[in-house]
Amino acid sequence: MAPKKHSGFMMYVTEFRKKKPEGQRMSLSQAIDYCGSIWKGMTDQQRGPYISGAKNADVASRARRDTLNCHGEVIAAREKEERDAAKEIGSMKRNIDRMVREGRNRCDLENTKFIFATFNYFVRGLNSQIYIPAEFSACQFSLKRGVNSLYSTMIDPGHLIFGLACDAMKHSGGTHRLPLPPLALGEPIMSKLYQSIQDYLRSRLDRGDQDLKSLPVFTKTDDITMVKSCFHFIKTGCEEEQRKHEGNYDEDEDRFYKVDVSKFLPIVVYDVQYLFLALKKEAMDVGGLTSEKPNLYVTDAFFSRDFYEFQDGISCQYHEEIDRSKYCTQSRVNRWAYTFCDYMCADLAITMLPGKHMPPSYKSATVQAKFNSDASVDSFFSLATAPSSTLNRKDREERSPSPTISTASSLTSINSIPAPKVPNTASPKKFQENPTIWGGTLKHYGVLLKETKDRFILKYDKAIDDFSDDDFNVTINDMSWSRP
Incomplete structure (x- = not known):
């Protein structure tokens, strides 16, 4: 950023506030108003020292360079980013603790609802935190009911970042194997997609619209930046479509799809692994367990084991058919919910049911x-x-029978997960x-x-x-x- 340029008048105002008794009692705006009339009456000879001092200050400002680290980054700016990040993490943890405590204070911890959400992406920008989304899934979870509802959809972003098609092919081929644009599956209209996501998140939270100021979702620690970027991509695409006034034509409904962007609530992304720790501690307290409380390292180690990583029957139909259920977003949010239940239902004496607290193929009745x-x-x-x-x-x-699999190429909202024979x-x-x-x-x-x-x-x-x-x-x- 270019250094700030100094002016002779402001040099005079600064001197007036420092040396004159009446200037010391004035604020900056008052001193500027008072000195303005005096400056207009001064001759060029009287203004000369202040103008010269302003030029010298500009030269000194340009000669001064900020200290850089080994990566060429300004140390002061980097430290400010770290402070801001630490402040954001602290605020997030306090909000998660508050949500869990509210559930306990209501004597209804086992029925407190949380939304787990995650994305798959096609490619990431080289020097930026920009991700192009490919698939999205979310589920509503509580300890009492387990996975109560499921939302899953594929996304057609329309284009990739220029020059990164090869990187997108490598990432997709090694993970989810979704077709790349322009052959991508799923919803191509960002307005319709963002409206659908907003409607699902609104309908699955406990509080009424009058108390709802944001839509909290939970994802893994390492995926928080990616999930935020994907939500931002969809929201930006929605706003761009609405700015065109003509909207984007929806062939399914034979009309232009328009939404009221002002009614959308901000989506806040929280850490599901910290929720795992906070909820475990409260569950142990409610259950009257006297054993030593776990710390974040213990719960992270348990969560990262991912016992259900290779479980079939919990992903979308597309990934089941190509044998890539491990990377399916629907499978991931289901596995997180099953891991929560596996670790905490015993503390509250909650009976685990197939398809809700564990995969449908598990027989828990016996x-x-x-x-x-x-x-x-x-x-x-x-x-x-x-x-x-x-x-x-x-x-x-x-x-036991397998669960119903959602359609891969369309928006899916499942209120219940039956277990057909x-x-x-x-x-x-x-x-x-x-x-x-x-x-x-x-x-x-x-x-x-x-x-x-x-x-x-x-x-x-x-x-x-x-x-x-x-x-x-x-x-x-x-x-x-x-x-x-």
């Missing part, structure tokens, strides 16, 4: 964990501490050999199933999960079996 207390809850995380247990052969061989394609032999594998995910926990005459005792030393992106193989080592 999985019960016995604790020292009288409570009996369903939680695969809690089952890790259960003693050796019995397994029913029949329950191992049965599989599908043919049983599981291999009984595979489940007899590996009885603790459900839906391709390894659970090496002691489990107590319904007692029957035909049962086994499971004893193990350790179990190792070996997954690969190609075939998702699972192997079990050091596991022994013995009949009672």
